[in-house]
Amino acid sequence: MLRQTRSVFQKLRCLRGQQRTWRLKSTSATEAALQYQPGQKVHGFTVREVVAVPDLFLTAVKLTHDKTGAQYLHAARDDSNNLFSVQFRTTPMDSTGVPHILEHTVLCGSEKYPCRDPFFKMLNRSLSTFMNAFTASDYTMYPFSTQNAKDFQNLLSVYLDAVFFPCLREQDFWQEGWRLENENPTDPSSPLVFKGVVFNEMKGAFSDSERLYAQHLQNKLHPDHTYSVVSGGEPLAIPDLTWEQLKQFHATHYHPSNARFFTYGDLPLENHLKQIQEEALSRFDRIDPNTEVPSQPHWTSPREDHVTCCPDALSPDPTKQNTLCVSYLLGDITDTFEGFTLSLLSSLMISGPNSPFYKSLIEPKIGTDFSSVVGYDGSTKEASFSIGLQGIAEEDTERVKEIINQTISDIIENGFEEERIEALLHKLEIQIKHQSTNFGLSLASYIASSWNHDGDPVELLRISESVAKFRQALKENPRFLQDKVKHYFKENTHRLTLSMSPEDAYLEKQAKAEEEKLHKKIEVLSDSDRKEIYEKGLELLAAQSKTQDASCLPALRVSDIEPTIPITPLEMSLTGGVPVQYCEQPTNGLVYFRAMCSLNSLPDNLKPYVPLFCSVITKMGCGDLDYRQQAQQMELRTGGMSVSTQVIPDSTQLDTFEQGILLSSSCLERNLPHMFELWSEIFNRPHFNDEERLRVLVMSSAQELANGISHSGHMYAMIRAGRHLTAAGDLQETFGGMEQVKFMKRIAEMSDLTQVIRTLPRIKKHLLNPASMRCAVNATPQKMSDAEAQLESFLKDVAANRKEHKRVREDIISKPLDPQKPLDPQDASGGSRNLVSEQHFQPCQMKTYFEMPFPVNFVSETVRTVPFSHQDYASLCILARMMTAKFLHGEIREKGGAYGGGARMGGVGLFYFYSYRDPNSVQTLSAFHKGVDWAKSGCFTQQDIDEAKLSIFSTVDSPVAPADKGMLSFLSGITDEMKQSHRQRLFAVSHKQLVEVAERYFTVGQKMFGVTILGPENETIKKDPSWLVL
């Protein structure tokens, strides 16, 4: 078998001509950049420094703009996913959210592109792989990335014009910031309320107690300057901001003299410089922006403080909802090596079961998990380190403080094991080698904070130098790290102990404070003011409803999209009796291993436990290793080992799906035998009996799930709404929906976990079974046969787990793994996937309301449609995109004030309408229905359709990392040929087809749908018997 595979690989190597040109081109990008000379003048810029950074395969070129002093860094690298970002140092001195509201409003139209909302419109006129804007505590960043050179130019032009020459119209400020408006804008007698996108966004953000805590902690640890205010906006301070103040903030902060430009990728630097100079910088002179952040004066004695939050109805133990954490102010982040050392030190102190704080705080189960802010934070001018717990009882807070002090003393006394330091440096090596698809964006965020305070971004990129310096420091002084702990923690008097506890009347108080604020604003209004507010509200509504002319904006055309996709060569063969997919990739010395294990023989009553099984199976110890040793070995030898649940829809049949779990891991080539040895022990001798360990893991999973709802509420609503619509829906809800959240809460509340401990080995017997498993390996061609040999010996080691279990259900069908090889019992080399096929499944309609302690809603209506290979699937994808951009965005976000909303076609054959952090509920449902009417009316243009196509293709063609190539085929059986057919159907979607699918799938009475809302108590819905309120 081995030999045969090898010959196949030789064949594959001959096919890899295209990839070779990819490599040549890459070399030339980094080499071309090396030709720049310090002192050289290029388009108004002067080159300051040119540095090769071989670790990251890039050349860094640092420049400054002559006339304005704008700073520029280019990272030339073998990567077609080019990135641009511009960041401004934005240092507000109040909590009105001025930088955040400005970030929103500059994207509402500019001098050259005056149409409303060019940013959102460009999403549909571009093949961007990423477009966004962020407001941090002390900077605002505007990044985009794309693989297309023309697109790069277009987006650059729109971005430059937006940030430097925005319109900043009063209406934009009302829409994005805040405004007083009649609750119903067309009814002047309806009450006046606060509206505005950022106003609602921040109300939503602070309904998340973790976020609230993090904000308080930062404000109170740095009390003397910009970090003492809320840069995103304190909801009740937002209505103090005026339009004049907003414009003033723009003039002083969004200036080239206060800007840092970053570009990344294989496009030539010179073109970027020319365009930036011509379209923006040449129009400015130098100013002194005066935005420096002074150092925080250090306290002479530690401080304590307390805040309150909303009680969490889903927390595993309602009596344990307190958070306590100690935060230490560290050194200036522009000291690169000190920052590097402190962030490593932080990992040693808190990461994984071998770290001293995990042992002293997590394992005694005083709380459910670390506090939401934990470890090193280098996002402020002076870094900080925080350590503490959430989910603790009030009487335990003193104990937590004592433990923290004691642990620090113990660290100073005992230091760290050498092996742990090695494991950490190994992890760093893997992180550097792992090729991600958003490398440019990661770099931009990695350097942003230090550069923002004039640290040297190039120095930050030279990670190997820091590693060498670190090793040297340890060699010279074995107490190097202990001395740091003594200095930064034990002897540091600038430290804050902040506790947070739930307050029953919290929401009421918030609501009352908002009412008072509103009252204050309203009581001074004269009749003519009210009339003006009403009229302005109508004007805004009219502007929002007007059809937009976006023709001023640059756009790619559908003809700019590549008509065909490149084929990824895959080889399927049988290794050790198990089907394996091999995919040769430039993985940079890493090997990626996956195994998909079927759930078909698992009894239904065990299914709710599968997510728990997945999260603990690699964390409880195995073979001779206890869980600490196992974690150590995993860090030392692998890039991580994890297991996740999978519910994979069939591409042709709606009520057919595969159910399983996916094992994933990676390692450096030299560690292959170690990685497989760890998997062998997990298969052969996993530990399940340590109840104490299990309880720790259960509690942190339950806490994580409960915390996740406030930022992923729309996902929970979508999954729930689809629960009864397809055969797979119920399992999806069981594994990843509200049912799972509730299930884990119940487990976390059990005083005795014996029953769970008995259940886990039963699940293991069914799942970790080579008889119903298939594997995938991505590695370099040089390493492939070695990987195969190692995999074969692993499969031999676990062969005893091979069992032919009886399937618990009858309706299982088999499909070939390799579509080129039809199933042939004589030749099993292709292997098969065994899918559940419920041909007689009856969908049913449900409307479910989850009452949650949030001030905002997450709304979803989900409709049963067709699977991936159906001819209408492509039309539904385009329809979802077009309806979002041309209708729902305006209704739900602009008019409704939600943070987001739209429609999406899902691979599971469901079409989702959704909204995110939405002040409305029932009104949003009717917006969905109006969207359908709009689609059926056919009142859209060819331009609208083309834009939706571009937008869909930017997703379809988003780059795939070498580690993930071939995975869609491996998991779902969707081959490159099938993707190509889908591609052709997408190109062909017509106006007529769009109207037809809107009628076919969304007509009331015909459609099969489910609705779910997560939101606060809702009187209208409570009274409506068609709703199930939970």
Ligand SMILES: [Zn+2]
């Ligand atoms: Zn925002």
